[in-house]
Amino acid sequence: MSFLTLSSIQKSFGPVQVVKDFNMSIEKGEFVSFLGPSGCGKTTVLRMIAGFETPSGGAIAIDGKSQMNLRPNQRNIGMVFQAYALFPNMNVAENVAFGLKVAGRPKAEIDARVKEMLGLIKLDHLADRYPYQMSGGQQQRVALARALAPKPQVLLLDEPLSALDAKIRVSLREEIRMIQQQLGITTVFVTHDQEEALSISDRIVVMNAGKADQIGTPAEIYNRPATRFVAGFVGTLNLIEAKVVDPAANRVSIGDQGVTLREPLGTVKAGDMVSLALRPEAGSIAPDAKGDTALSGAVVSTNFLGSVIRTRMKVGDSIISFDMFNSPGLVPPAVGETVTLRFTAGDLLVISD
Numbered sequence: 001m002s003f004l005t006l007s008s009i010q011k012s013f014g015p016v017q018v019v020k021d022f023n024m025s026i027e028k029g030e031f032v033s034f035l036g037p038s039g040c041g042k043t044t045v046l047r048m049i050a051g052f053e054t055p056s057g058g059a060i061a062i063d064g065k066s067q068m069n070l071r072p073n074q075r076n077i078g079m080v081f082q083a084y085a086l087f088p089n090m091n092v093a094e095n096v097a098f099g100l101k102v103a104g105r106p107k108a109e110i111d112a113r114v115k116e117m118l119g120l121i122k123l124d125h126l127a128d129r130y131p132y133q134m135s136g137g138q139q140q141r142v143a144l145a146r147a148l149a150p151k152p153q154v155l156l157l158d159e160p161l162s163a164l165d166a167k168i169r170v171s172l173r174e175e176i177r178m179i180q181q182q183l184g185i186t187t188v189f190v191t192h193d194q195e196e197a198l199s200i201s202d203r204i205v206v207m208n209a210g211k212a213d214q215i216g217t218p219a220e221i222y223n224r225p226a227t228r229f230v231a232g233f234v235g236t237l238n239l240i241e242a243k244v245v246d247p248a249a250n251r252v253s254i255g256d257q258g259v260t261l262r263e264p265l266g267t268v269k270a271g272d273m274v275s276l277a278l279r280p281e282a283g284s285i286a287p288d289a290k291g292d293t294a295l296s297g298a299v300v301s302t303n304f305l306g307s308v309i310r311t312r313m314k315v316g317d318s319i320i321s322f323d324m325f326n327s328p329g330l331v332p333p334a335v336g337e338t339v340t341l342r343f344t345a346g347d348l349l350v351i352s353d
């Protein structure tokens with residue numbers, strides 16, 4: 001049973017439709033990320049769920065109850081924003097207590113809940129601090145506690161980590177995920193960072209220009225991108241133009257080299273061009289590899305990236321990048337050298353547009 005249901009949500013600002021027929025069913029306790037480039041409509045969808053924007057069409061329900069005629073304060077939703085939106089004139093405990101106070105809860109209950117929340121984010125010792133006396137990461141943990149204190153049905157997080165430095169970002173995203181699982185709270189997390197979405201989500205919605213291009217688990221999204229956009233946005237992918245040689249045998253050529261794919265090519269005929277995707281981590285160098293799951297080409301460049309060495313080689317009109325795990329004895333191929341990359345038939349994916 002879907003807990004948070006978005007049915008054909010649309011939003012136009014004047015003549016511009018920024019959210020187009022957005023559908024999503026989120027299960028109770030699920031952690032779903034909206035992933036997409038800046039301007040694709042992520043915040044707008046979140047604001048419609050929270051009630052800050054009215055959809056131009058469609059419906060939103062939580063636990064079977066329509067939210068369409070409820071004002072933001074009548075919805076049971078917690079929200080955390082990118083900028084630390086703490087009340088500067090309130091200390092940590094007062095910030096966390098805010099929602100409960102507004103709701104008119106008794107003082108004993110508020111005190112107990114604030115204590116519980118500060119324990120959850122491990123900031124019990126900073127209850128008397130003011131926002132200006134804390135780091136960005138600590139302020140975002142307080143913002144999270146403040147959003148969770150009134151026990152919302154749904155937690156919405158709008159790029160909560162983007163203003164933090166890389167290290168804090170990684171540790172805080174793990175902490176958010178742990179707390180979310182501990183509480184079992186249904187969560188929508190907005191980000192433009194694919195690694196962030198891949199690492200902590202149950203499912204990801206890849207958004208492109210106001211619509212969902214693909215919805216799936218991190219592994220599904222990464223391993224089997226449904227569209228060219230998803231393929232390009234999630235991960236570092238080689239997009240290779242290939243010519244169909246024999247559609248019945250899944251046979252194509254890249255430059256003058258023939259390869260055989262595992263997947264059917266769809267409705268194409270010999271001579272048509274198709275787009276293929278190959279992950280840089282899929283293949284490995286194999287000097288003796290031949291035949292239909294290997295490609296040879298001249299090395300154009302090598303880049304040392306720390307844990308991997310990324311090599312680019314030219315095959316026909318395409319440049320193909322591939323990665324080798326770094327190890328102390330590894331000598332990367334030289335520029336100009338011809339190398340052969342071996343992969344499996346299933347590594348080459350057919351990308352539809």
Ligand SMILES: Nc1ncnc2c1ncn2[C@@H]1O[C@H](COP(=O)(O)OP(=O)(O)O)[C@@H](O)[C@H]1O
Nearest residue numbers: 013014018036037038039040041042043044045
């Ligand atoms: N209140 C508004 N009035 C007009 N246009 C808006 C408004 N809010 C957002 N937009 C436009 O809608 C599009 C989507 O914005 P937004 O949802 O903030 O994207 P994202 O969060 O994915 O970066 C953008 O082109 C933005 O300029």
Ligand SMILES: [Mg+2]
Nearest residue numbers: 039042043044
């Ligand atoms: Mg946004």
